[in-house]
Amino acid sequence: MRLEKVIARSRIIDLHSLDLEGALQELLAVCVKQFPDLKPDALMKGLLARESTMTTYLGLGVALPHVRVKMPRRYILAIGRSRAGIKHDGAIGDERVRLIVMLIAGEKARDYLQVLATIARQVKEPELVDALVHAPDLDALHEQLVGGFGGIRPVQAQQNRINRLMLREAERVAKGADCRALLVFGDTFVGGIESAGLRTRLKTILVTRNPVESGEDRREFAETIQVRSFSSHRMAQLRSAILVAVTRGVIRFTDRVCCIGGMTGSNQFDTLIVVDIEREFQTLLTGSNDLLPEDVKPEVLERVIAVATELAVEGREGRPVGCLFVIGDNERVSTLTKPLVLNPFFGYKEEDRNILNPFMDETVKEFSSIDGAFIIRGDGVVESAGSLIQATDRDHALPSGLGSRHAAAAAISVAAHCISIVVSSSTGQVTLFRRGVMLPLMEKRR
Numbered sequence: 001m002r003l004e005k006v007i008a009r010s011r012i013i014d015l016h017s018l019d020l021e022g023a024l025q026e027l028l029a030v031c032v033k034q035f036p037d038l039k040p041d042a043l044m045k046g047l048l049a050r051e052s053t054m055t056t057y058l059g060l061g062v063a064l065p066h067v068r069v070k071m072p073r074r075y076i077l078a079i080g081r082s083r084a085g086i087k088h089d090g091a092i093g094d095e096r097v098r099l100i101v102m103l104i105a106g107e108k109a110r111d112y113l114q115v116l117a118t119i120a121r122q123v124k125e126p127e128l129v130d131a132l133v134h135a136p137d138l139d140a141l142h143e144q145l146v147g148g149f150g151g152i153r154p155v156q157a158q159q160n161r162i163n164r165l166m167l168r169e170a171e172r173v174a175k176g177a178d179c180r181a182l183l184v185f186g187d188t189f190v191g192g193i194e195s196a197g198l199r200t201r202l203k204t205i206l207v208t209r210n211p212v213e214s215g216e217d218r219r220e221f222a223e224t225i226q227v228r229s230f231s232s233h234r235m236a237q238l239r240s241a242i243l244v245a246v247t248r249g250v251i252r253f254t255d256r257v258c259c260i261g262g263m264t265g266s267n268q269f270d271t272l273i274v275v276d277i278e279r280e281f282q283t284l285l286t287g288s289n290d291l292l293p294e295d296v297k298p299e300v301l302e303r304v305i306a307v308a309t310e311l312a313v314e315g316r317e318g319r320p321v322g323c324l325f326v327i328g329d330n331e332r333v334s335t336l337t338k339p340l341v342l343n344p345f346f347g348y349k350e351e352d353r354n355i356l357n358p359f360m361d362e363t364v365k366e367f368s369s370i371d372g373a374f375i376i377r378g379d380g381v382v383e384s385a386g387s388l389i390q391a392t393d394r395d396h397a398l399p400s401g402l403g404s405r406h407a408a409a410a411a412i413s414v415a416a417h418c419i420s421i422v423v424s425s426s427t428g429q430v431t432l433f434r435r436g437v438m439l440p441l442m443e444k445r446r
């Protein structure tokens with residue numbers, strides 16, 4: 001869904017209240033004015049109940065209160081800006097909320113968690129938040145919001161002679177080498193890449209760390225893959241991007257792909273490589289191509305990779321952290337694990353503890369310091385944290401230096417039809433295990 005389509009200028013207001021409840025009342029009032037069938041009291045109750053279970057404060061002075069109700073529309077967004085700042089329980093210290101993005105979703109909206117995640121991603125971009133908070137008036141704020149939610153501001157790679165040449169050659173190489181797709185690494189360009197001009201008969205896939213909504217301006221791209229880069233190296237996202245493309249079914253294990261990219265933010269393509277996927281992922285395959293366990297949704301694996309990468313890059317409070325995620329085949333996994341601590345996810349609604357829910361990112365990162373593993377169902381619901389894995393595997397030798405966390409990840413991936421992902425606290429490396437075989441996804445921290 002294109003978010004800018006549900007942003008109406010009439011539901012963007014300057015807030016006068018100094019507390020959250022008052023601000024929500026102001027926002028609900030503009031919604032009810034336009035949609036009189038809405039019941040503001042029930043909505044308020046739902047919004048506050050959500051707030052008391054888990055804060056909707058996202059950081060950077062932005063809160064994203066949300067509620068699901070029975071209504072004929074899929075989504076209603078109302079946005080309030082506060083010049084004075086609003087007190088919020090979720091904010092740390094004397095941080096104040098400057099921007100409230102309120103989402104009301106219809107019960108039947110099936111992409112609810114994805115929409116929530118897309119909004120959360122957008123309003124975590126400091127430049128966009130700054131532009132919104134300091135917009136001279138509400139019309140300008142509306143414009144910024146539509147621009148921001150409409151996707152990244154692209155640049156025209158083709159205006160540069162070398163980029164033009166590189167793209168032309170990439171197409172020739174890709175055709176000559178019988179590649180199934182061209183992967184374009186968009187983070188080479190500070191503001192992303194303008195797709196017009198990338199007219200090629202090849203399937204073109206954009207790889208970027210920026211949130212992008214599929215839409216008209218990206219029509220030249222058959223697919224967009226959002227992966228965070230681990231370093232500023234050329235195409236640092238390569239393996240994760242290919243893995244995500246394969247799990248989404250955009251390319252196959254037997255394919256060859258051509259990749260074009262450059263140093264992050266250099267605005268210059270300088271590298272062209274051809275990747276034989278089967279050879280790249282050789283060890284993982286061993287003749288079968290069911291990398292993704294049957295019950296695991298591709299978007300769940302993508303999300304876990306994203307959270308793991310962020311943990312590896314950022315650590316926690318300046319210190320490196322290690323972590324272990326086990327995804328899929330919960331029936332079998334549950335027989336091979338036992339709790340080390342009381343399960344912190346116990347008692348929460350499945351929707352609230354789904355890894356696809358953007359508010360889970362912080363929770364997972366917070367609990368990453370607990371010893372043990374996160375056990376995640378294939379549909380994204382986090383079953384537990386702090387679980388001890390009791391499987392053992394003597395057939396797959398791990399490289400020296402890898403300890404019990406990696407050994408447990410390898411063993412459970414043999415004993416059950418699951419994927420395990422490890423963030424190493426000592427090296428910062430992110431590694432995926434399937435059937436006991438390891439696939440380093442990210443290069444080590446330098």
Ligand SMILES: Nc1ncnc2c1ncn2[C@@H]1O[C@H](COP(=O)(O)OP(=O)(O)OP(=O)(O)O)[C@@H](O)[C@H]1O
Binds near residue numbers: 408
């Ligand atoms: N069987 C297991 N199940 C769940 N978690 C485990 C298991 N074994 C170890 N861990 C977790 O891994 C942590 C680190 O253990 P260890 O240093 O031996 O692993 P490692 O593979 O070297 O990982 P790292 O690279 O992060 O140091 C432990 O403190 C514990 O939290």
